[in-house]
Every structure is written in C-alpha cells, then in structure tokens.
Amino acid sequence: MNSPTNGRSIVLCKWQPQLAKDLIDRVRVHVVLDDFDVAHAGIDQEVLSRAASVHVVSSFNALEELGTAAVAIRLQDQGVDKVVSFTEFSQLGAGYLSEVLGLGVCVPGSVAGRDKRWMKHLLAVKGLAVPPFHSLPDRSDEAAVAALADQIDYPVVVKPAAGFGTMSTYLARGAAEFTAICESFAYEPQLASRQLTVETYIDGEELHVDSYWGADGPHFLFVSRYFAPRLTVQYGQLNTDGSELLCREDHPELYAELEALTKQVMDGLDLTETMIHLEVFRQPDGRLVFSEIASRVGGGWVSGLISHAMGRPIWSAMADIAIDGRTEPPRPDAPYLGVLHLRPDGPGRIVEVPTVAEIEATPGVIQAQVWRGEGDVLQMRHPSEWVAFAFVGADTADELHQLFKTIPQALPVRTVPVEHDDISPSG
Structure with missing residues (x-):
C-alpha cells in the first residue's frame, strides 16, 4: 500500500500508466481494472502494489461485480471523494461506482454521455441545434x-x-x-x-473541443479541426487524416462561440468536473450543429495533441486536477500544432510503415507514435484503426499546412491485398 502525502482518496478506473503512477505517488488510490487491462495493458506491478486496493471485474458493464467492488472499497475507506475514469469503456461503470460510493454523481448524465439518443434528446429540449x-x-x-x-x-x-x-x-x-x-x-x-x-446527415467542417470542465467552467479548452469529417475517413475517400489545433489568437470568435456552446451542453447533460471530447459541425453558413460528446479524454491521437498543447502530458494534468482541483496553465510546445495519421490507401497486410525514429527525424515532427508494424493486417472497416501518428509543430500556420502536405508523402504506409481467410485475429 502507498503512503499518501495528503488525505485524498480516489478510485481509478482502468489502467493508464502515467495517470496511475502520478495518482498513486501522491494520494490513496483504489484501482478497478477489467479483464482487458489484466491481459493487455502492460500493468506495472510495482506501481500497482502501492495502491490501497485492487479490484478486477470482467468488464465495466458488469454491475454486480462493480457493486461488490464498490462495497469493498467503501467498507475499507470512508474517505473516497472522487472516481477517475478516462476511457469510453469505463464511463457507465464509473457513474455506477460513484453512485454506490455515495458521491452524488448524476448517473443519468453518465448514460447521456454514452447513448447518443438520450444525449441529443436532452440537448434538443434545451434548444441546442442537434441532428x-x-x-x-x-x-x-x-x-x-x-x-x-x-x-x-x-x-x-x-x-x-x-x-x-x-x-x-x-x-x-x-x-x-x-x-x-x-x-x-x-x-x-x-x-x-x-x-x-x-x-x-449534417454537412460541414467537423471540429472537436477538448477541455477539462470544472464547476466554474473550463480549466483549459482547445478547438481543433479534423482534416475531414470522420465519416468520410475511409480508404479511397481521404488522402490525409488528422487534426489541426486552431490557435486561439487567430480564431477568438470561434473559441468564444464554442465555449458558450460547450457550457450549454454541460449544463444540459448535468456534466461537470470531467475531461470532455466534443464534436461539432460548422455548416457553410457558419451555424454550429452539435454532434456528440464523450466525458473522457479523446481517443486515438487526441491525448497526444492535447499534451503538446498543454506542454506536458494530459495525464499529469488530469492527476493534478483530481488531487488539487487545478493544474498549470498551457504552455504549448509550438505556436501551431497538428497531427497526421499515417495510413495506407486501402486494407491489407502492411509491407511498409515508418519507424518512430524515422518519423521523428523528419523536419517539423515533434513526436511519433507507431501502433502497427510490418505484417499486421488492416481491415479498415472504420477510421479508428490506428497505424502511426506524427505530431507536428511550426511557427506559422502556413508552415504547419505545408508539413501536412509533405510529411505523408515522405513517410508512406503501404499494404498488399490478402485473402479474406488470411486475415489474422490481430487485424
């Protein structure tokens, strides 16, 4: 068990190595893992051994297992005051844990954060533009x-x-x-x-808002532009995939409008004290139409992009907020930031993919992540089949946009067709 430096007591849902370490180093932490974490998350057993308690459930949809874990935690520790959940898979379970632990968290709000029908219904009755x-x-x-x-x-x-x-x-x-x-x-x-x-179907430019939203509003808020709406990101439909972080100084009116819209969404769904990833369409006439919101850190490249916008890992910022209620102000790694998802034109077996070293040696790249290797099979049934990310920074918007053009050409990912029966389980 750890020896916390203050009296805070937190429940952490699922495993994220930096977030887990930052929390366990500083406060009393009860960790709730699922079977996927145990099998695939590469858990640091030394860090885990310092947790106040560890509970494993088959999934965060298993209410009886979560209920027994919550009771065990509550009987052991009367001082739990926060549940930290950062993934899509744990959101509903985290809301249930919070309720059983007596933290007064709005369970219907956690349901609205997952079910797009209830989400849009609640916002539509509040007068927001939704599809x-x-x-x-x-x-x-x-x-x-x-x-x-x-x-x-x-x-x-x-x-x-x-x-x-x-x-x-x-x-x-x-x-x-x-x-x-x-x-x-x-x-x-x-x-x-x-x-x-x-x-x-809503046409227009798709933007995403990434923020930690507290009781008094955003601790930080970033607006990014997808290169194309996510629905169009399939093989043969898009040459470049990724996001551009929009500079607040260049887009003050858009930031103000989206911050106001985000507040309406948070109030309408009764959400607060959470990281959010919100998506919205800006139509040709400038009107904003809400798409959806997730009460978690954005998936794929978003955590990396926001980390570079913060100038420190988003996981450390989340730990600060969970423990102290605040974090350091953003210090971006470059004036203009973006990320490219390097992916092939079509599905198949990967025969060429750049390494982390090759990507990071490319001018303008400040970090690389490679998720797949040669021999892996990509089915490309949806746009969230990640291959490799190149996070880029520049001094001007024009320089950033030029990097968006040249880097995919310099760092290709290629596949060759495979027979259907030859698709491996990892694909």
Missing part, C-alpha cells in the same frame, strides 16, 4: 424499419446508439439503402449494445 434523429431499438423488426424508412429525410447516418470512434457507422442515401443496411448491419466486437440511432 434530427430516430431511435431503432431492434433492426430485425421489419415493420419498424419499413415505417422508419418512409418517414426519415435522407441522407441519414445509421450507427450504434452507444457507439464510439465512428465504428459500425453507415451512410444511407435512400430508403432501399437504409433497409439493406439494417438487414446486414455489422457490429464491431468492441460494441456491447445492439440498439441503433438514425440521424439526419
């Missing part, structure tokens, strides 16, 4: 699908009600295509719920 949507609890109900096909305005996006990462997300341009999608809908294995939402 019109319909709930489809059972895609095998032919009568319900047929009735819906006749009443929706096309094009529409068909996706899991509690999905993430644009997984199992399809665009239907007409009734026949919508019906066919419902009949053959394919769920990614990471998705638990089988209920669907059907939303009107």
